[in-house]
Amino acid sequence: MLDSLHQFRFPEAELMEGEQVRAYADADFSLSHQSIIDTLSQVLGTKHIPESIVDLGCGPGDMTSRLLTLFPQAKLLAIDGSVSMIQYNQSFLEKRNQTKHVSFLCSCIQDWIPYTSYDLIFSNSLLHHLQDPFVLWSAIQRAMGENSFIFVCDLIRPESFSQCEVLVNRHAKDASDILKNDFLNSLMASFTIEEVAKQLDCVRLANRMKLVQISDRHWMAHSLI
Helix, strand or coil, X not given: CCXXXXXXXXXXXXXXXXXHHHHHHHCCCHXXXXXXXXXXXXXXXXXXXXXXXXXXXXXXXXXXXXHHHHCCCCEEEEEECCHHHHHHHHHHHHHCCCCCCEEEEECCHHHCXXXXXXXXXXXXXXXXXXXXXXHXXXXXXXXXXXXXXXXXXXXXXXXXXXXXXXXXXXXXXXXXXXXXXXXXXXXXXXXXXXXXXXXXXXXXXXXXEEEEECCCCEEEEEECC
């Protein structure tokens, strides 16, 4: 069997429901999530304190909560196409008394038409779920204003199945079988940094954003300040 993933990705289901959502919500992503939030804080510094945030593909709530902790006065719109994810997110924030400035929207982002621009357009681990990556970049462009700051993170597709298995064993060794399988599928469904660079070029964001690898499995793209 061919081991190479260099030229091909294996798309997974766009929406998570049922046991997948429960496993994802119960998983401990605190280290990687906080690392991403710390990076966002460092990149923004004191030059750009957002008053409005949209969290595209918000998931079950941990990352949304960390955004609200970093920017407690901001109004935030949490969007996810999964009903279960939105329910988990809302419950997660309610337990932490963080819903005061939050609106929730269950919608696939290709159907979302923003009525305003956002100071911070944030997305973590959504791109690899999409059959068409330009669905995300188009949504970002619809939400952009003149001074919007874009911050996107996701997984990097390894060059081989073997490397996928190494990453699963390294980072999800003690996870449930459901989570291990989901992580493996997500790695195979992800894009390489070179592919993301081409996407940014196609939507004319390449000159406005910095794209870097931030871990053995993650890339980050953010607006230039």
